Amino acid sequence: MRTFEERLASPWLRGPLAALAGALPVLAFPAPSWWWFAYVAVVPWLLLARAAPTPRRAAYDGWCGGFGFMLAMHHWLLPSLHVFTVVIASLLGALWAPWAWLVRRFLAGVPTRGRVVAALLVLPSAWLCVELVRSWQGLGGPWGMLGASQWQVAPALRLASVGGVWLLSFLLVAVNVAVAVLVAVRRARVPALAALLATAAAGSAAWVWSPRPDADGTARVAVVQPGLVDGTDSGEKRFDREERLTRELAGQGVDLIVWGESSVGSDLAERPDLARRTAALSRATGADILVNVDARRSDRPGIYKSSVLVGADGPTGDRYDKMRLVPFGEYVPARSLLGWATSVGKAAGEDRRRGTGQVLMNAGHGLRVGPLVCFETAFPDMTRRLAGDGADLLVGQSSTSTFQSSWAPVQHASLAALRAAETGRSMVHATLTGVSAVYGPAGQRIGPWLGTDASATAVYDVELADGVTPYVRFGDWPVLGALLVLAGLFLTEGARAFRLRRGFAPHVPPARTAHESPVRPGR
Structure with missing residues (x-):
């Protein structure tokens, strides 16, 4: 045996x-x-x-x-x-x-x-x-x-x-x-x-x-999580639900309202009615609204995922286009070779376009916001760069709707705690369908999580910090x-x-001169 x-x-x-x-x-x-x-x-x-x-x-x-x-x-x-x-x-x-x-x-x-x-x-x-x-x-x-x-x-x-x-x-x-x-x-x-x-x-x-991060005031931030929306015209139904939930924030003194990734399914320049409705929400709540547009742009070719800030008068002009896309989810690497992945799974049928650089947004009330979109919250270098550039608050807009019943939503939400601790900046992780969460400048959890079964809003008093951490300074x-x-x-x-090679090199005897002759045995 x-x-x-x-x-x-x-x-x-x-x-x-x-x-x-x-x-x-x-x-x-x-x-x-x-x-x-x-x-x-x-x-x-x-x-x-x-x-x-x-x-x-x-x-x-x-x-x-x-x-x-x-x-x-x-x-x-x-x-x-x-x-x-x-x-x-x-x-x-x-x-x-x-x-x-x-x-x-x-x-x-x-x-x-x-x-x-x-x-x-x-x-x-x-x-x-x-x-x-x-x-x-x-x-x-x-x-x-x-x-x-x-x-x-x-x-x-x-x-x-x-x-x-x-x-x-x-x-x-x-x-x-x-x-x-x-x-x-x-x-x-x-x-x-x-x-x-x-x-x-x-x-x-x-x-x-x-x-430790030095406290430099607070901001009142609201997250709008519409939850799952089924059926045809899901984009329109989602917007309607986001609109209804956002109106509930009127009178609560919020400084910024954050919607999740792909919360708007049409370019706002192509849909001025959506822009007007969002601006009306900003006036009703007294806060700028950070939405995320997943649509084909009117001013350039291709589909972009973009964080867009909307104020009382409409889009403010602050816009961030997602730079780091999810392989196969948002583009297919070497599509000419690996395009067959679209036939065996839910790989992207059309590649999204990439943004060219990170931006800081002035969200009113003196709040400088550093936006990221979904997958990007996993990259520590991106939040470190935003903190070094002077961001007061980090915001990640995400959607893990495809993986609703898996470990993915809570795994994704946990990453924001690390990004907050690394940079000494509070971070908001806002999603369409959960898990939405907010963390303070030391990475500590603030307020309630909005789980994958929630269709709701939540308001957080977020501490704003100043200075830079050793990680931001030294990378x-x-x-x-x-x-x-x-x-x-x-x-x-x-x-x-x-x-070792030199130590084991074979020994080569020195060459004999012309007058030397070998010694024969017995002589």
Whole structure:
């Protein structure tokens, strides 16, 4: 009978186990929201890659684990993209193959303390580089970064103000590596314990040292969430419902009213009646209204998703066109090659057009608003740029109606907490069908969530903050540090390989001169 170790060497068992191990961290994200699980969720994956019989097998374990992670994180896409979701997860999962190869390189067998100390820097750095690559908009963006699982943990949010979600991901992987060493490598427990203590000390230091946002007044912001609208002429029915809900805000002293993504289905220049009705709502409530138009524009070709500010006299001229579009949802990459995706799922039949730059809007009452549209709230660089440009309030307009019964709405709403903490700016996440939420400048939740079953309005007293956080000032420095660690590793390994090659070079005897003759035996 084969032992468990012999069975574990079988690719038919290791592959599914690696995929399952890679999927485990998803439980730390909403909807389960087991944030504490993120500190040990990667340990099974680490132990499996560490015990791989060969480096190639370790890389394959990394690929399978990455596939499991990406598929579990984006499982709610299956009804829309069908088999293409599996294809995407397979391609992106390969990014973790080098990471798992490094796991075996540093932790296999009985590693020395020096190798363990190096692993505590190299493995989190390699993970961060994986997140950096897959954060490119064309590969799906930074949805599901490990650090994002800590969106409701106050000390973690404070750390995010120092190094963004990148720093959280680095520290979480470092903790997982330390726990894996404690479990599997007894002789190296001292550096593992030291790493855990160092992480705790870093969190405590950030809590004490990192500057807190300075309060600079408040704003009264209302969110209008119409909820699901079925049947024909759904765009007109949605506008009617948004109009009715917005009228209920009259007399409540709001400074800004925010509608969700695609809340207006026609270009306002083409539909002056909608512009007049929205302006009348602004006059009735005494507040500017930030709507989102998803329509073909009258002044240029193509369909745009645009945040448009409407005041008492109509559109104010402040407009932001969405820059980062959802692959397959709003455009098909390399449509000539991948256009077949439209026949097997709900991929975009026509590509949306991109905006050319971010904007700040003057929403009245001295309020400077930085708008983002849906998918863009996952990108920390966009909110950091808006905060650096002087935004008082960040606003994300979203619609996750297609994924109403999945984990997607609450996952999306949680991202705004991180963006608020990173920038020290309150953030409003307004949706058509939930989940709508508002967070303060430290990432703390303000007021009620509007869930996916709600058709309602909510008014929030939002704190406005001044100054910039270390993350806004210094940017993605954890990513730069990770790249430097890996560059140092490659230089060290290259120098070591060069020395070994020279040390094992074959000995070549010196050439004999013409007057020399070989010594014959017996002479």
